[in-house]
Amino acid sequence: MTLEVALQHRFPGVTLDIAFTAPAGVTALHGRSGSGKTSVVNAVAGLLRPQAGRIVLDGQVLFDSAAGVNLPPHRRRMGYVFQDARLFPHLTVRQNLTYGRWFAPPGPGPDLARVVDLLGIGPILARRPGALSGGERQRVAIGRAILSRPRLLLMDEPLAALDDARKAEILPYLERLRDGLGLPVLYVSHAMSEVARLAATLVLIEAGRVTAAGPATALLSDPALAPMIGLRETGAILTARVAAHEADGLTRLDSPAGPLWLPQVAAPPGAALRLRILAQDVMLAVARPEGISALNVLPATVAEIRQGEGPGVLVRLAAGEATLLSRITRRSAGALALAPGRPVFAVLKAVAVAQEDVGSG
Template sequence: MLEVLIRHDFGGFQLDAAFEAPAGVTCLFGRSGAGKTSVVRAVAGLLNADEARIVIGRQRVDPLPVHRRGIGYVFQEPRLFPHMDVRGNLSYARAGADAGPVVEMLGIGHLLDRRPADLSGGEAQRVAIGRALLSKPRLLLLDEPLAALDEARKAEILPYLERVRDAARVPVLYVSHSVAEVARLATTLVALEQGRVVRVGPATELLSDPDIAPVIGIRDAGALVTARVVRHHDDGLTELACSGGALWLPHVAADEGAQVRVRIEAQDVMLSRALPEGISALNVLPVRLSALRDGDGPGVMVQVVAGDDRLLARVTQRSAKAMGLSEGWCGYAVVKSVAVASGNVSR
């Protein structure tokens, strides 16, 4: 359990954030200037907040100095010691821990004899995460660790962050303004806006909530669906089973039987009153409308339920009126297979 309460007056900006989160990866999400980094700096003890209460597990750490809080902090830049090789950087923070499991988990064994100047951005960030883990932290803080990387390096490091989430058994407080990162990694989502917590809850629940779409960003809004890999077919498609029915996607890099998370963006979901026929889209799920939210413009954000999962669809007000969309409406959600990018499917 992580318990955070931070209040601080920056003059022109008031930070008043409080939340509780279970074990796993807790993502602080919000636009630039929302107060995300200020929260993690206060948790780490780098910001002397006007008022703070920080509990990690059963240990209250806010009265403790920085070096006794037991927090591993990974910044946007790796901040490795340039005069040491990777082995030396890891040994500096090892605190008696066996580096082997961390080295293997992060895939950095072949880098041990290299200096930081000889590493790519993704490699250096993996080493920085390994160094933080080897300090045996109570909590790992990751402050937009992918922000300085290009898309190729982000794709390289995200699977390793998933390994940290699943295997390291260290609670993680992760700062991001990327919905794609949140969807892949988050157990719990804390949505921040202008220094205040707007919503807290399971990532699968909040990402599919139409009321949170303005904070997420209308164009980035989308829901998470949990599915199981059924079969890889010869035509390059992977068949998935979710609670609402079958999903067909371009090849998914996961073994048959594996569980995956699929982010389906609201802009890629079409609604139909009747079962559509003669269309190219392979994914047609029966749904029931559970909530809708009018936007500031001509759009409406619609939440529908497919089995035990919730999806979002973005439609025009004109279409919503013509289709008679209201709570309890039943119909079908249509998703093109190729609309779901490979980066939106994760373990």
């Protein structure tokens, strides 16, 4: 699946001038509120007609202002999951799910039993939406969209209305859908923790324009993009595999950067994981530290140092075959005489990686 988007549209206070290509997998649109993310998704769905542009999905032109093409929404075969679930209150969960099948074209696709299993909603099929939690309602809305057999699933801030506990509940199900169905997704979110766990491709949007687009792992570890992402949210994505669950409650992971220990991870040995390691949680040392409580000490080499407007700097590190980021002060960087090529040790406390930043790979 390839989605090509190029559109221009004026709203009061902002002008959209957006262009990007989304390959197969999950593509996340990330930016501040009002940057134009939802308008882009609505244009792809056919709910907004841009003043100019062209939108193409797998070679089929959905919209072309120059050629006068504008397919209506029902012919685009999109599944749309909104911020609020928008379930039919008088129907049961099963009936809400099967409602999506009325719009499914003939041919193969995920069946009801498979979707129910992936979303973990078997025990609630007989309930009505009023008896569901927010996370359960969103899972049902996602299942309904999938059962319409869309070519592309559009998700506009699907977790924004949920509290942290409900987000933590639903994110693993989104990962299961991503890995189990292979359905291409255009995912809108301003929460970097969601983007880091789910997205293969990232499109950063600011004030109606694309400022960067490409593989999420590369963009998230680029110090130049930290002002857009937010310094507190800046960090690198690291892939790892569960090596063992140890008797003291820690899980040992094998990663391209070296072995890591985290509080027990709910995944079996051999499972692939995807970790977000925040730059502010990575300390640096020029000699291997001894007599410290931090368990994770990774040999690395300074690849780049980028100074911000304040007292801090971002240091990009090559750690084995992985990339890490460290956010330290200019004073510390000077005291350590950091420069590209300098060997260092990246120090990370085992408890520094939050559970929400550990996802399936």
